[in-house]
Amino acid sequence: MPKLKSHSGAKKRFRLKKSGIIKRNKAYLRHILSTKRNKRKRGLGTATYVFKGEARTIKRMLGH
Secondary structure, eight states: OOOOOOOHHHHHHEEEOTTSOEEEOOSSOSSOOTTSOHHHHHHHHSOEEOOHHHHHHHHHHHTO
C-alpha cells in the first residue's frame, strides 16, 4: 500500500492535541466586522474544539 497524503487544507486549520481532541478557530472574523458587536468578535477570536462526531473524519484528513 502506498502512503496516504494528508489534506493540506486540514493541516492549516486544525491542531491535534495530545489528549486526542482537535482544536480549531471559529469562522466569521475576516470581514464585515463593523456590523458585529464587540462581544461577538471577542467570542469569535477564541479557539474551540471540534465536535466529537466530526473528529474521526478530521483525524483521517490529518493522517492519524
